[in-house]
Amino acid sequence: MNWEKLVTAIFGSHHQVTRLGDVISGTGELRGQTLAVVGTTDHTAIGIEIALAQAQLVLETVQNHPGRAILLLVDTQGQRLRHRDELLCINRYMAHLGCCIELARRQGHQVIGLVYDQALSGGFITSGLIADACYALPEAEIRVMRLPAMARVTKIPEEVLEALSASNPVFAPGVENYVAMGGIRSLWTGDLAAALQDALNTAPRVDVRATDGAARGGRMLAAQVIEQVLADGVAA
Amino acid sequence: MKHSFAESTARMRVNHLLDNGSFHEILGPARRVVSPHLALLGVPFSFDDGVVIGSGILNGQPVLIAAQEGEFMGGGVGEVHGAKLVGLFRRALRDRPSAVVVLAESGGVRLHEANAGLIAVSEVMRALLDVRAAGIAVLMLIGGANGCFGGMGLIARCADYVVMSDIGRMSMSGPEVIESSHGVEEFDSRDRALVWRTTGGKHRYLMDDCDALVEDDIEAFRQAAIEGLRHTRPLTLQALLQEHALLTNRITDFGDCKDATDIWQRLGVPNTSQVTDLEAAQVQVLKPLATAEAL
Secondary structure: OOHHHHHHHHHOOOEEEEEEOOEEEEEEEEOOEEEEEEEEOOOEEEOHHHHHHHHHHHHHHHHHOOOOEEEEEEOEEEEOOOHHHHHOOHHHHHHHHHHHHHHHHHOOOOEEEEEOOEEEHHHHHOOHHHOOEEEEOOOOEEEOOOHHHHHHHHOOOHHHHHHHHOOOOOOOOOHHHHHHOOOOOOEOOOOHHHHHHHHHHHOOOOOOHHHHHHHOOOOOOHHHHHHHHHHOOOOO | OOOOOOOOOHHHHHHHHOOOOOOEEEOOHHHOOOOHHHHHOOOOOOOOOOEEEEEEEEOOEEEEEEEEOOOOHHHOEOHHHHHHHHHHHHHHHHHOOOEEEEEOOEOOEOHHHHHHHHHHHHHHHHHHHHHHHOOOEEEEEEOOOOOEOHHHHHHHOOOOEEEEEOOOOEOOOOHHHHHHHHOOOOOOOOOHHHHHHHHOHHHHHHOOOOOEEEOOOHHHHHHHHHHHOOOOOOOOHHHHHHHHHHHHHHHHHHOOOOOHHHHHHHHOOOOHHHHHHOOHHHHHHHHHHHHHHHO
16 A cells, blocks of 8 residues: 555545655644654665654654654665665664654653555664554565575575475564564554554553564564573572 | 684673673573574574573673674574573663673574564664663673674664674675675675775774774773773663764765765874774774864
């Protein structure tokens, strides 16, 4: 779904969301509540300028609209793969965006992530994945790497990866896999306004993804290992 | 005696970094907490899943510590590896050490368990920021031959204090990935001098992307970490506005530079062609020149 259809599906005509370059921003009204909208479109690569532009929007919201909920709309092919970005320390720019979102959360802004088209690796970590909770449309795609490329890098035959991915959500692309592992809280279907309202009503403030992953059977070890680390060497 | 950081294993690094004999490993190899996903793919696994975690004393102060083992899957973050880091940060919230020290050496997300690794990196980041919000310092020490890339590069820049040697690189995408995506003209991954002056410790130090530059010596990392114990960087609006201004100005000031040497020259560093041959202490002398110029 393109971003214009998406914001209309969520907010009807009650929004002022616009596009500047590949960054989308503005506000939307949901049942009387104003939300800040920050995101990207056209599968854009997150280079230093786009990371900074999004950070700016989040900081402006924190400064000018205390407490306003933030909806992060994710569509990215990942971090920009250029020498210039690395030279100028792109990881610092992206970490800054993540820290701005973290600050917003700590100052009482709810932050909801939505993968509405595509989310890849690095570009996703400091946007949707750092929200209170991240959701996805069913037709969205989330991945680190496609199986053919993964087969080349890991030197494991693609057929083997293909066969294993049918029963194990741990490496293959797909939003369902991320739901099973707790990384995506749920898929939004049907009435998107209602889905957002529900997210605002129920999104947890603390990180529950590991326990979600265990409860859903998609990531059985993370929560258990975290508990073991907490318990190890502590006298009973 | 000098111990090369880069050539040491994760356990050796931890043992030499902390006060003598003070390290107590948490969930050590004897506990056999391994990645089930690697076994399923027929790939060798490790009894610590490539990361050593525990508690210890640094210059008399209690710390929690983690060290990634670059020799195992390039330090890649998988489900168990990531959960050990998350658990360590949550433990810090409970036990209130003086700092959490991370000896980062990682290519980022471990592809064999990519989805779990990606989510884990995000969980580590949130857990780390919780620890910082509690006023506990988080230190990143980067000095392994595999560098600190991808998700771990993001995590490193979320810390209070970053220490690097020149061998240790910090960045997002590896040069091979950039070359395969945009060609050898974009980034020649076999040009080692280019790779290191783009992402190595000296460049990061001159640009203020790391707080301390040290030689490839565990004792030097130890001294820098002790200094780092005093540096907490509260995550305030004021601090982030400053960071935002710095990053904005950087694009204005250096956005047209084609090479690290162009940036160094503009920073006022003399004899830029010789920077790669300098000792860490000599680069430290250049830093005030560079900073004065930038102001």
